[in-house]
Amino acid sequence: MIRYLGLRMLSAVPTLIGVVAVTFFLLRALPGDPAVILLGEFATEESLAALRAELNLDQPVLVQFSEYVRGILTLDFGNSAITRQPVMDVLRPAILPSLYLALAGVGFATIVGVPAGITSAVRQGTWIDYTVMLLTIGGISFPVFWVGLVAIVTISANFAYFPATGSGVVGDVASTVRHLILPAIVLGFAVAAYIARLTRSAMLEVMRQSYVIAAESLGIPRRKVILRFALRNALAPILGVIGVSFAWAIGNAILVEFVFARSGLGSLILRAVSSRDYQLVQAGVLILAISVVIVNTLLDMVNSVVDPRVRASTMGGR
Amino acid sequence: MRRTSTTRWLLPLGVAIALVASACGGGGDAEPSSTEAPAAPESSATEDSPAAGGTLRVRIGGDVGGFDPASIFQIENQSVAGHVFNGLLRYNEATNEIVPDLATEMPTVSGDGLTYTFTLRQGVQFHAGYGELKASDVVFHYERIKNPDTGSRYAAQVAIIDSVSAVDDYTVVFNLASPNANFLHTVAAFNQGWIVSEAAVQDRGDDFNLNPVGTGPFEIGEYIPGESMSLTAFEDYFGGRASLDEVVFVVIPDESTAEVALVNGEIDAIFALSSPDVVDRLRGNGDVTVHQRTASFVNNLVLNISKPPLDDVRVRQAIAHGINRQAIQDDYFRGLRGSADSWLTEAFQEYTDDLRTYPYDPERARALLEEAGAVGFTFEITGPALVPYSEQVVFVKNDLDAIGINTVLNIVERADYGALRASGNIMASVTSVTGPPNPENPLVTLFASASAPPGMNHGSYSAVDDLLAEARAISDPAARAAAYGEIQRVVAEDIPAIPMYSYQLATATRAGVEGYVQNSYYTFYAYPITLR
Numbered sequence: 001m002i003r004y005l006g007l008r009m010l011s012a013v014p015t016l017i018g019v020v021a022v023t024f025f026l027l028r029a030l031p032g033d034p035a036v037i038l039l040g041e042f043a044t045e046e047s048l049a050a051l052r053a054e055l056n057l058d059q060p061v062l063v064q065f066s067e068y069v070r071g072i073l074t075l076d077f078g079n080s081a082i083t084r085q086p087v088m089d090v091l092r093p094a095i096l097p098s099l100y101l102a103l104a105g106v107g108f109a110t111i112v113g114v115p116a117g118i119t120s121a122v123r124q125g126t127w128i129d130y131t132v133m134l135l136t137i138g139g140i141s142f143p144v145f146w147v148g149l150v151a152i153v154t155i156s157a158n159f160a161y162f163p164a165t166g167s168g169v170v171g172d173v174a175s176t177v178r179h180l181i182l183p184a185i186v187l188g189f190a191v192a193a194y195i196a197r198l199t200r201s202a203m204l205e206v207m208r209q210s211y212v213i214a215a216e217s218l219g220i221p222r223r224k225v226i227l228r229f230a231l232r233n234a235l236a237p238i239l240g241v242i243g244v245s246f247a248w249a250i251g252n253a254i255l256v257e258f259v260f261a262r263s264g265l266g267s268l269i270l271r272a273v274s275s276r277d278y279q280l281v282q283a284g285v286l287i288l289a290i291s292v293v294i295v296n297t298l299l300d301m302v303n304s305v306v307d308p309r310v311r312a313s314t315m316g317g318r
Numbered sequence: 319m320r321r322t323s324t325t326r327w328l329l330p331l332g333v334a335i336a337l338v339a340s341a342c343g344g345g346g347d348a349e350p351s352s353t354e355a356p357a358a359p360e361s362s363a364t365e366d367s368p369a370a371g372g373t374l375r376v377r378i379g380g381d382v383g384g385f386d387p388a389s390i391f392q393i394e395n396q397s398v399a400g401h402v403f404n405g406l407l408r409y410n411e412a413t414n415e416i417v418p419d420l421a422t423e424m425p426t427v428s429g430d431g432l433t434y435t436f437t438l439r440q441g442v443q444f445h446a447g448y449g450e451l452k453a454s455d456v457v458f459h460y461e462r463i464k465n466p467d468t469g470s471r472y473a474a475q476v477a478i479i480d481s482v483s484a485v486d487d488y489t490v491v492f493n494l495a496s497p498n499a500n501f502l503h504t505v506a507a508f509n510q511g512w513i514v515s516e517a518a519v520q521d522r523g524d525d526f527n528l529n530p531v532g533t534g535p536f537e538i539g540e541y542i543p544g545e546s547m548s549l550t551a552f553e554d555y556f557g558g559r560a561s562l563d564e565v566v567f568v569v570i571p572d573e574s575t576a577e578v579a580l581v582n583g584e585i586d587a588i589f590a591l592s593s594p595d596v597v598d599r600l601r602g603n604g605d606v607t608v609h610q611r612t613a614s615f616v617n618n619l620v621l622n623i624s625k626p627p628l629d630d631v632r633v634r635q636a637i638a639h640g641i642n643r644q645a646i647q648d649d650y651f652r653g654l655r656g657s658a659d660s661w662l663t664e665a666f667q668e669y670t671d672d673l674r675t676y677p678y679d680p681e682r683a684r685a686l687l688e689e690a691g692a693v694g695f696t697f698e699i700t701g702p703a704l705v706p707y708s709e710q711v712v713f714v715k716n717d718l719d720a721i722g723i724n725t726v727l728n729i730v731e732r733a734d735y736g737a738l739r740a741s742g743n744i745m746a747s748v749t750s751v752t753g754p755p756n757p758e759n760p761l762v763t764l765f766a767s768a769s770a771p772p773g774m775n776h777g778s779y780s781a782v783d784d785l786l787a788e789a790r791a792i793s794d795p796a797a798r799a800a801a802y803g804e805i806q807r808v809v810a811e812d813i814p815a816i817p818m819y820s821y822q823l824a825t826a827t828r829a830g831v832e833g834y835v836q837n838s839y840y841t842f843y844a845y846p847i848t849l850r
Contacts, residue, residue, distance in 0.1 A: 050468075
């Protein structure tokens with residue numbers, strides 16, 4: 001197991017290097033001079049030159065890159081050009097809120113979406129099926145910021161228990177949870193739609209298989225057939241979409257963060273791109289890439305636990 | 319088998335109903351009407367203390383980035399800095415009159431206008447135990463901004479200072495390179511005018527940016543990135559300890575969310591409101607007071623007079639007559655913008671309304687175009703991808719198309735826009751010059767040939783260069799007003815930039831917030847506020 005994890009982490013390193021390199025060069029290909037953006041148009045030539053030297057921008061791009069890589073190897077990710085703080089100090093307070101929102105949102109989406117999808121598949125063609133499908137169309141089509149605003153205006157405005165803004169007091173569990181409820185539901189509504197639809201398709205696919213029909217005709221209780229035979233085999237793509245949604249939600253819940261005034265990695269990175277705060281963008285993208293790698297690894301591990309065929313080929317085989 | 323003939327059409331019908339329902343409910347405004355009933359504010363969050371004390375929570379639309387006067391910009395940062403620092407002089411919040419702050423009185427100016435002598439108050443303390451303010455701090459502060467190694471964005475503003483020196487502990491002398499009465503604006507408490515503690519800057523280095531030390535009524539407190547910035551009252555403030563105990567700036571990017579938070583009692587004030595819907599609803603709420611005043615800036619359509627046919631004054635006048643600016647102010651901005659015929663507003667001491675104006679007159683516009691032989695010319699307007707600028711140009715295009723100008727809109731990302739605007743190659747830009755009420759701010763930036771390029775004087779308009787140089791040397795207020803009035807008149811005849819509207823500042827405060835006075839430059843100042 002340790003060996004497996006170690007090998008997985010090692011094989012992720014080339015991916016991370018690639019992500020870092022692409023981000024680095026793409027940023028410098030963007031139009032707009034960071035020095036001018038940071039100092040304004042009325043800055044003197046000397047000030048601009050001094051800032052460019054300080055940010056290493058007057059060097060050739062490859063030299064800048066090698067400086068940056070050298071920094072990373074000593075765990076120095078640079079300073080934010082705007083606040084002058086080390087970028088990790090800027091990003092660190094945003095990691096937990098993003099993580100909580102992603103967990104709560106995708107968790108809610110799973111709890112609601114998977115049973116909805118199963119019920120829909122099992123009762124295919126009935127009122128229940130159509131209702132669920134209708135709701136999922138809503139979840140996919142309604143813009144998440146609109147859903148968020150509606151939630152704030154109808155629920156927060158009338159029930160002060162559900163705050164409209166912020167992530168709560170750091171360290172206070174009750175406060176954090178209270179501030180998560182509405183944003184998680186709003187985010188989860190959209191994700192649940194995808195999960196429900198995918199679950200439904202996967203279940204329908206599996207329920208048509210001969211072994212399911214055989215299990216039914218053998219007299220095994222319906223419930224057991226659905227959960228133990230059908231669902232277990234349909235789980236692979238479902239887990240896939242859950243994992244991908246989670247990885248996505250960590251860095252892309254920007255609209256929900258905006259509407260609910262929560263800090264988060266996605267919002268920070270977006271702001272950093274607008275102000276051409278290169279170091280902050282690079283570090284933020286690196287964190288997101290690492291989180292995706294971790295989520296994918298966890299996903300594979302869960303898959304192998306659930307599905308013996310996968311277990312044999314990934315871990316036994318190596 | 320499971321799909322009967324009746325159920326076959328049920329799903330599409332249901333979908334159609336859902337789409338129609340969401341279009342009716344969600345079209346246009348995102349907010350349903352349930353907010354009309356004024357909710358009784360939950361009092362759990364507000365302090366029910368007597369006249370003194372309390373925490374004031376103020377909404378800001380974006381996170382703060384730093385408070386070092388050498389590099390500060392954006393209203394969120396300036397609002398915080400206004401509480402932490404003082405300047406030699408300051409603006410009266412209501413009238414923009416320049417009055418003494420850290421100085422005991424207005425400076426003595428030498429006969430040739432080149433030497434300014436300030437006498438400092440004694441016993442003014444810096445925060446965090448950094449001792450008494452001395453003339454050496456003032457000298458250090460301005461030399462630091464002038465120093466190219468600091469990389470200050472305000473180095474150009476203080477370039478007029480040849481030298482600054484401390485005669486004794488409480489006397490500072492500035493020697494200017496040329497006479498400029500607007501130097502009083504340069505040392506007023508805003509941006510480069512905010513005085514820092516020399517010892518603290520040397521102690522804290524880069525950390526000073528987020529942990530500044532000044533002499534102001536509030537000290538810097540806890541910063542939670544992306545969420546809030548707290549300030550605590552400074553007990554030894556020379557002007558008397560503030561009534562409030564704490565001011566917290568809370569980041570809420572979306573204005574509708576901020577509105578709900580205000581009505582809910584999660585926050586106490588929202589400044590720099592920009593959504594007419596939000597302002598209208600807040601006006602209708604009995605528990606909220608909406609303050610409004612004219613800002614000290616104007617939005618302009620800046621024309622490049624070096625690009626034909628814009629070099630012909632008749633074409634520029636045609637464009638000015640051809641845009642229905644009143645309709646844009648009334649219908650699009652719905653009260654959050656006012657009329658502007660000058661590049662200064664009533665918030666400036668040097669404002670005048672005695673100049674040539676360009677009321678909406680499409681026939682006149684068309685006649686001028688024909689006279690100039692420019693009907694049908696291609697006019698490209700470059701604007702930033704930022705609401706409302708990206709949207710207001712659509713109205714401009716409509717109006718100009720109607721009078722026979724082939725208008726093309728080029729909306730680009732903000733960083734890109736800055737570069738394009740500074741290049742001198744575009745035909746027209748959408749530009750406001752923001753900042754404190756120094757008349758040189760807009761007039762020099764837009765109309766002095768030294769500003770271009772890089773700069774906003776796209777076509778190197780130079781007709782008022784001499785007048786600007788004369789006006790800045792005048793210190794008598796009446797003569798100043800006359801001189802700047804003359805400049806506005808000349809520019810109005812040449813119309814190289816068309817004033818589109820003046821900004822109306824709107825701030826909403828909850829019941830219980832008293833003593834608030836709105837300034838004209840978009841920042842929030844809480845020192846005079848008491849919480850009932």
